[in-house]
Amino acid sequence: MTLKKLTILPTGTEVLLPAGSPLTEVEYEIPQRLIPFGCRSGSCGACVIEVLEGFDSLGDPDHDELDFLEDLGRTGGDHRLACQCRLRGDATVRVADDT
Structure with a gap:
């Protein structure tokens, strides 16, 4: 079994x-x-993360996720819904703030 590392900031928890x-x-x-x-189905937005490193390591977002992120004002390509991601390689993320 191959293990991949997810680093969560600001705590630096691996x-x-x-x-x-x-x-x-x-x-x-x-x-x-x-x-x-929250919902774990990609419809509440509680788990929005900003991907700082390893965006491609989280799989490709589907159209529904991208639409929902746009509805939340999270455009620009560095945000994901954590509940929709699968860790395929090492990545560093932080929970998106509300600003």
């Missing part, structure tokens, strides 16, 4: 997950709730 794991697995690996997962 989580190792099997390649292809959904990011929702993070909440089972660490006691802190660093990514606020």
Whole structure:
């Protein structure tokens, strides 16, 4: 089993997950709730993350995710819904702020 590393800022917490794991697995690996997962279906926007490194390591966003991110004002290509991502390589993310 190949493990991939997800680094979550600002804490710098590193989580190792099997390649292809959904990011929702993070909440089972660490006691802190660093990514606020809500609905887990890509419709609430609670888990918007900014991808700082390894955007391609999270899989390709589908059309619905891109549309929803646009509705949330998160355009520009560096935001994702964490619940829709699968870790395929090392990545660094932080939860998007509300500003």
